[in-house]
Amino acid sequence: xxxxxxxxxxxxxxxxxxxxxxxxxxxxxxxxxxxxxxxxxxxxxxxxxxxxxxxxxxxxxxxxxxxxxxxxxxxxxxxxxxxxxxxxxxxxxxxxxxxxxxxxxxxxxxxxxxxxxxxxxxxxxxxxxxxxxxxxxxxxxxxxxxxxxxxxxxxxxxxxxxxxxxxxxxxxxxxxxxxxxxxxxxxxxxxxxxxxxxxxxxxxxxxxxxxxxxxxxxxxxxxxxxxxxxxxxxxxxxxxxxxxxxxxxxxxxxxxxxxxxxxxxxxxxxxxxxxxxxxxxxxxxxxxxxxxxxxxxxxxxxxxxxxxxxxxxxxxxxxxxxxxxxxxxxxxxxxxxxxxxxxxxxxxxxxxxxxxxxxxxxxxxxxxxxxxxxxxxxxxxxxxxxxxxxxxxxxxxxxxxxxxxxxxxxxxxxxxxxxxxxxxxxxxxxxxxxxxxxxxxxxxxxxxxxxxxxxxxxxxxxxxxxxxxxxxxxxxxxxxxxxxxxxxxxxxxxxxxxxxxxxxxxxxxxxxxxxxxxxxxxxxxxx
Numbered sequence: 001x002x003x004x005x006x007x008x009x010x011x012x013x014x015x016x017x018x019x020x021x022x023x024x025x026x027x028x029x030x031x032x033x034x035x036x037x038x039x040x041x042x043x044x045x046x047x048x049x050x051x052x053x054x055x056x057x058x059x060x061x062x063x064x065x066x067x068x069x070x071x072x073x074x075x076x077x078x079x080x081x082x083x084x085x086x087x088x089x090x091x092x093x094x095x096x097x098x099x100x101x102x103x104x105x106x107x108x109x110x111x112x113x114x115x116x117x118x119x120x121x122x123x124x125x126x127x128x129x130x131x132x133x134x135x136x137x138x139x140x141x142x143x144x145x146x147x148x149x150x151x152x153x154x155x156x157x158x159x160x161x162x163x164x165x166x167x168x169x170x171x172x173x174x175x176x177x178x179x180x181x182x183x184x185x186x187x188x189x190x191x192x193x194x195x196x197x198x199x200x201x202x203x204x205x206x207x208x209x210x211x212x213x214x215x216x217x218x219x220x221x222x223x224x225x226x227x228x229x230x231x232x233x234x235x236x237x238x239x240x241x242x243x244x245x246x247x248x249x250x251x252x253x254x255x256x257x258x259x260x261x262x263x264x265x266x267x268x269x270x271x272x273x274x275x276x277x278x279x280x281x282x283x284x285x286x287x288x289x290x291x292x293x294x295x296x297x298x299x300x301x302x303x304x305x306x307x308x309x310x311x312x313x314x315x316x317x318x319x320x321x322x323x324x325x326x327x328x329x330x331x332x333x334x335x336x337x338x339x340x341x342x343x344x345x346x347x348x349x350x351x352x353x354x355x356x357x358x359x360x361x362x363x364x365x366x367x368x369x370x371x372x373x374x375x376x377x378x379x380x381x382x383x384x385x386x387x388x389x390x391x392x393x394x395x396x397x398x399x400x401x402x403x404x405x406x407x408x409x410x411x412x413x414x415x416x417x418x419x420x421x422x423x424x425x426x427x428x429x430x431x432x433x434x435x436x437x438x439x440x441x442x443x444x445x446x447x448x449x450x451x452x453x454x455x456x457x458x459x460x461x462x463x464x465x466x467x468x469x470x471x472x473x474x475x476x477x478x479x480x481x482x483x484x485x486x487x488x489x490x491x492x493x494x495x496x497x498x499x500x501x502x503x504x505x506x507x508x509x510x511x512x513x514x515x516x517x518x519x520x521x522x523x524x525x526x527x
Contacts, residue, residue, distance in 0.1 A: 042137070042230040042398050043371060044333040046320070047390070049098070049234075050313055051091065051144060051241040052353065053339040055084075055364045057310055065261055066307045070318030071337060075366050077373040078335075079415050084365035084385040085428045085469055089341035090354045092157065093433070094387060095146045095236070098340075099127040101391030101406030103525040104431055109147055109157055112438035113449045120153040121167065126403045128391040130171045132232045135400055138225065140174035142217045143182075143236035146340070155446050165189065174224070174233075176200065176217045181247075182210050182238060188217075196220050207246040211239045211309065215316030222323045232394070236340075237316075240309035243302060252315075253308045261303045263296070264347050264359075266496040270294055272349025276485050278463045278478060284436040285344055285352035293346035302345060324370075334397050335368040336390070348497070354434045356465055356476040356487075357497055361430050363387060367415060383414045383421065384471065386428040407525065427514075429521040430476070431466035468518050475514035488514065 055061055058068040060075035087097050088104040096102075096109040096119055107123065108115040124130060133139045148159060149167040162179055164187050169175070176188040176196060188196050199216045214237055225231050239247070271280075271290065280286050293299050317337070324330040342360045344350040353360045365385060388408035395402050396410040413419035437456055441449045456462055457480050467476025472492045478485040488501040488511050501507040 041332060042135075043369070044230055044329055045132075045137075045232045045394055045397055046333060046335045047098075047232070047234045047394065048237070048317065048335065048337045049095075049143075050237045050239060050310075050339040052341060052343045053240045053306075053310060053313075053364065054342045054345060054359060055339070055362045057240075057306060058314075058364065060366070061364055063262070065259065067255070067311050068314040070314045070321065071366065074317065074321065074335065074337070074368050075378070076375055077378050078366045078368040079379055079381050081363075081365040081367070081381050081383070081385050083382050083469075083471070084338070084363040085387070085430060086341055086361050086363050087386050087388045087429065088431055088433070089356075089360045090432075090434050091144075091241075091340045092147045094340045098338075098387050098390040099124075099129070101128070101388055101402065101408040103388055103407055103429065104433055105522070105525050106407060106527050108153070108527075110433055111157065111442070112433065112435055113155070113441070113446070113453050115433050116155050116157045116442070116449075117153040118148040118150040118155075118157050118159070121149060121151055123153070123405075124149045124167075124171065126405050127171075128394045129232060129234060131395060131400055131403070132398055133171055133173075135398065136229065137398065138174070138229050138231040139172050140221045140231065140233040141168070141172045141236075142174075142176045142221065142233070143214050144238050145177045145179055146236065148179075156442055158442060174221050177236075180238075181242075182213060183207055183246075193220070193224065208249050210247065211237060211249060211312040211316060214238065215319055218316065218320050219323050222320070222327055222329070225327070225329075230398070232398075237313050239313050240306045243305040243309075248305050248308050249312045252312050253305070255311065256304045256307050259304060259307070261300060261307065263299065264345070264496070266348055266498060267299060267346040268294070268349030269296070270349075275349060276463075276478065276487075278461065278481055278485065279355070282435070282437065282461050283350075283352075283355065283463055285350035285355060288351035289344070289346060289349050291351075293344075293351050294349070299346050306343070306345070331370045331373075333370045335366075335370075336394070337366040337368075338363055338387070338390070354432045355463075356430050356432055356467055356474075358474075358491075358495070361469075369415070372416075381414065382471075383411065383419075384425055384428050384469065385411055385414075427468040427470045427517055427521065429466065429468055429518070429525060431464075431522075431525075433464050435462060435464065437461065466518060466522055468514055468521060470514070470517075473510055473514060475511065475518060477515070477518065486511070486515075 056063050057066050059072040088094050093104040093110040096107050108117045109119050129139045148162050178186040188200055199213055221233055341353045344359045347359045348357055389411050392402035392406045392408045392410045396412045441452050462480035463478050464480050465476050465478045474489045474491055476487055486502045489497045
């Protein structure tokens with residue numbers, strides 16, 4: 001707690017200096033409010049992440065049919081970002097990117113070779129939870145972990161044992177998590193917290209209560225929080241991923257079971273023959289669409305179940321906000337809400353995620369700051385934000401300088417309007433390193449796996465891609481394919497990405513500029 005004591009001393013000294021130069025207490029408080037720093041204590045920080053929730057599957061992003069009243073209410077006093085993007089749109093690397101502030105090609109934690117490493121303890125020590133812990137924050141984690149921490153970075157990234165207690169207990173004071181589902185390999189501490197252990201160990205709890213259990217653990221964390229200490233709680237809901245009865249809270253399903261949801265204009269019935277051949281021949285999303293979302297009935301079934309789970313999450317968010325109010329914490333708490341990646345749900349004739357179309361890579365991002373929250377301060381924001389920005393921004397809220405390892409940008413100046421937007425970034429970088437055929441190779445000897453990867457490239461079956469999103473355009477390239485396959489979209493006039501402009505003479509200059517921009521940003525990303 002010595003570092004926290006030092007923090008308070010510095011803050012008191014700052015206030016004294018303000019007084020000496022003639023500002024009144026009222027003026028000083030007003031100035032602090034404008035900066036988003038209302039009081040002298042570090043804010044509590046809550047990071048909420050859903051799993052596979054498409055950006056527009058909630059009311060505040062234009063789809064009230066999904067019924068997310070609590071998140072929508074929070075949004076009315078928040079900054080809601082309309083151009084937030086995932087640096088990578090698949091769960092494991094996306095989660096590590098948000099924790100560490102590093103791009104997938106830099107941290108190399110992913111599902112498939114050659115980027116299939118675990119996260120080393122040294123790298124995890126530079127994540128936002130670890131750095132907040134060092135500065136005196138109480139830290140908590142609840143829900144899906146989705147990645148493995150080990151002493152050294154090693155392959156494969158998905159070992160059979162994860163040893164959460166051994167690798168994470170030094171970072172998290174409160175933990176209730178599992179790798180993929182909360183009915184398998186689950187562990188929780190402190191072990192002497194009888195109520196926390198009951199939430200997950202009670203034998204009569206049905207499997208489909210996974211989101212409710214996550215919510216109960218959140219409330220338990222708040223109820224056990226010491227008043228004199230700031231906290232950072234990271235919550236990774238298992239929802240809305242998976243859609244069978246074991247994962248859906250069926251009493252909530254009754255609210256949606258007869259609903260007919262609107263169908264995106266770029267949803268494709270049957271197969272989409274316009275997609276690049278390398279996707280049709282090799283990408284998981286193409287054949288999964290045939291199985292799961294290629295007819296009106298299949299589409300409606302899935303969306304009803306995603307909506308149900310989104311509603312269950314929304315209910316827990318409502319309980320959390322009320323608990324913060326009851327405990328007198330809300331006015332000094334920052335809440336960040338996002339997902340780990342999107343989901344196509346039949347758009348473009350695809351299911352799954354990963355690929356760099358909007359439904360996969362566009363992120364919901366809501367930032368509520370209880371210190372300045374009001375309907376007057378709420379707004380929609382068009383600044384380009386990347387998921388790689390999450391970690392440095394969380395640290396900035398706590399007054400902590402981001403380590404040099406973090407590649408993202410602190411966007412608190414965007415939040416508090418102190419940023420000169422002419423100096424803000426003009427593009428975000430995105431990449432997809434996932435190949436389903438390589439995913440099938442996991443568990444085999446590493447040399448054999450690396451040879452298989454090279455063979456896929458030589459056989460022209462790789463659809464790894466990277467690209468950039470600017471304020472108006474999106475460009476990406478399948479860079480391991482020969483010849484390279486490129487896509488360029490005018491997002492202002494073609495937000496559903498229906499017209500590839502790569503062969504348009506009118507857009508030749510834009511294409512050349514974004515080719516160059518992509519390569520420059522990629523080189524900056526690499527370790």
